[in-house]
Amino acid sequence: MNINDLTNKLKEKNIKVSFQRIKVLEYLNNNRTHPTVDQIYNDLHLEITSLSRTTIYNTLNALVESGLVKLITIDDNTSRYDIDTRNHGHFKCQTCKNIYDFKVNIDSLSEKELKDFEINSKDVYFKGICPNCSI
Amino acid sequence: MNINDLTNKLKEKNIKVSFQRIKVLEYLNNNRTHPTVDQIYNDLHLEITSLSRTTIYNTLNALVESGLVKLITIDDNTSRYDIDTRNHGHFKCQTCKNIYDFKVNIDSLSEKELKDFEINSKDVYFKGICPNCSI
DNA sequence: AATATAATTGTAATCATTACAAAGTAGTAT
DNA sequence: ATACTACTTTGTAATGATTACAATTATATT
Numbered sequence: 428m429n430i431n432d433l434t435n436k437l438k439e440k441n442i443k444v445s446f447q448r449i450k451v452l453e454y455l456n457n458n459r460t461h462p463t464v465d466q467i468y469n470d471l472h473l474e475i476t477s478l479s480r481t482t483i484y485n486t487l488n489a490l491v492e493s494g495l496v497k498l499i500t501i502d503d504n505t506s507r508y509d510i511d512t513r514n515h516g517h518f519k520c521q522t523c524k525n526i527y528d529f530k531v532n533i534d535s536l537s538e539k540e541l542k543d544f545e546i547n548s549k550d551v552y553f554k555g556i557c558p559n560c561s562i
Numbered sequence: 563m564n565i566n567d568l569t570n571k572l573k574e575k576n577i578k579v580s581f582q583r584i585k586v587l588e589y590l591n592n593n594r595t596h597p598t599v600d601q602i603y604n605d606l607h608l609e610i611t612s613l614s615r616t617t618i619y620n621t622l623n624a625l626v627e628s629g630l631v632k633l634i635t636i637d638d639n640t641s642r643y644d645i646d647t648r649n650h651g652h653f654k655c656q657t658c659k660n661i662y663d664f665k666v667n668i669d670s671l672s673e674k675e676l677k678d679f680e681i682n683s684k685d686v687y688f689k690g691i692c693p694n695c696s697i
Numbered sequence: 698a699a700t701a702t703a704a705t706t707g708t709a710a711t712c713a714t715t716a717c718a719a720a721g722t723a724g725t726a727t
Numbered sequence: 728a729t730a731c732t733a734c735t736t737t738g739t740a741a742t743g744a745t746t747a748c749a750a751t752t753a754t755a756t757t
Contacts, residue, residue, distance in 0.1 A: 445719090445735065464713080479737045484714065500635045500687075504745075505713070516671070518679060529675040536651070536671070536686065540664045543693040544653060551671065552635075552685040558678040578754080580704065614706045619745065621704095639714075640744070672754080698757100699752070716741070727730080 428456050434459060440493035450475065451486045455496060455510040461517070461526045463505045501552040516551035522560035529553075563591050575628035582613065586621045590631060590645040596652070596661045598640045636661060636687040651686035657695035664688075 433452045436476055437444050464487065468480050487508055490496035499507040501519045504508075506524065509517075514530035533549045568587045572579050589602055599622065603615050622643055625631035634642040636654050642661065644652075651666035668684045 443734070464706090477737075481715085481738075482736055485735080493693065498638065500638055503635055503641055506638055515671065518676060518681075521682065521754070527679075529673055531671050531673060533671075536666050536668075538651065538664055538666055538688075541653060541688070543696075544662075544688075545691040545696055546653075546688050547656065547690040548688065550685075550687040552687070553673075553676070553679075553681050553683065554685075555682040557678040561678075561680055578703070580753085582705070612706075616707075617705055622746085700757075701755085703752105707751085708748090708750105708755105710745100710747070712743100712745080714741105715740075716744080718738090719737085719739105721736070723732100723734080723743105725730100725732080 440495055442489055442493055442495075447475070447478065447482050448486050448489075450478075451483060452490065452495070452510070455508060459509075459511065459528075461507040461509050463507055465505075467508075497548070499526070499550070500504055501554070503516055514549065516553060518553045518555065518557070520557035521554055521561055522556055525557060527557065540553075571630055575630055577624055577628055577630075582610070582617050583621050583624075585610065586618060587625065587630070587645070590643060594644075594646065596634055596642040597645050598637075598642055602643075604608075610627075632683070634661070634685070636689070649684060651688060653688040653690065653692070654690035655695055656689055657691055660692060662692065681696075 430449060430453065433449055433456065434444050437448060442448065450471055451467060454471055455462070464480065464483050468478070468483050472478050487496065490504070491498045491508070494512065497509040497512045499509055499517060501507070501517050511528070512529070514533040516529045518527040518529055519525070520527070531551050533551055565584060567586065568584055568591065569579050572583060572587070577583065585606055590597070599615065603613070605628050606618070606636060607613050610659050622631065626633045626643070629647065632647045634643040634644055634652060636642070636652050646663070649666070649668040651664045653662040653664055654660070655662070666686050668686055691697060
């Protein structure tokens with residue numbers, strides 16, 4: 428996805444296009460590591476010295492609200508963000524703290540009990556030790 | 563489960579038995595509402611005026627660490643706790659904020675990609691609108 | 698009963714996030 | 728182009744959740 432595509436995504440969701448918002452979206456597009464606000468801020472701040480943390484929070488809240496970005500709460504204390512909104516699972520290594528994506532057929536889950544519930548998002552979080560750390 | 567059972571559970575996990583720990587465990591056993599630390603504190607504090615928030619944090623961290631209690635991070639900002647550690651899903655209503663349990667066969671998820679991963683916990687979180695709020 | 702070990706408590710510190718007001722930016726109508 | 732309006736960005740302050748830490752208290756062991 429290039430900047431044009433990102434711009435169009437914002438327009439589709441009626442989020443006004445700004446330099447900062449494009450930069451945040453571009454960052455998420457290039458960094459599929461489920462970054463925290465702090466990671467985004469620290470990296471983008473190097474390039475855009477005037478950038479404020481509040482802008483990142485505002486932007487991410489708008490992006491999540493619109494459905495363009497997925498909020499990940501696999502961490503106890505810190506929100507993480509994922510531009511890949513397709514159904515997939517997240518595995519967090521308790522040693523190296525890395526978060527891995529994995530394919531999972533979330534829709535195959537049988538949930539008859541929820542037939543009267545309106546479901547807006549589904550998340551699958553696994554925790555454990557990744558191969559790199561289990562040696 | 564009565565107090566004897568709860569005491570034995572602590573002993574099995576080599577967590578020293580104390581009045582406060584029993585009380586927290588008993589609270590979770592009686593309140594299957596996925597309470598936050600604040601809810602636990604506010605309720606127990608009425609009965610045990612000397613109780614400290616820190617004790618609740620310490621106790622819950624030990625209980626989660628031992629596997630007796632499950633940490634739920636479906637909320638962005640606040641940890642919740644569940645004494646039911648069997649596999650089941652959690653649905654959070656975005657309107658009334660209630661969290662509902664639902665049956666889900668988490669083990670049916672195909673995760674071939676994770677064959678070299680040691681999996682210690684699995685969580686399924688859904689969000690949306692519950693029947694009471696969708697009228 | 699004396700001692701060692703661990704738990705509890707209260708306060709202070711930290712970290713993530715939000716609230717808010719001032720300043721800046723862009724778009725629109727005149 | 729100018730003035731007006733609405734929205735965004737920024738920085739600081741405030742809030743809320745959690746942890747750090749040291750003093751006190753409780754428990755278990757000799």
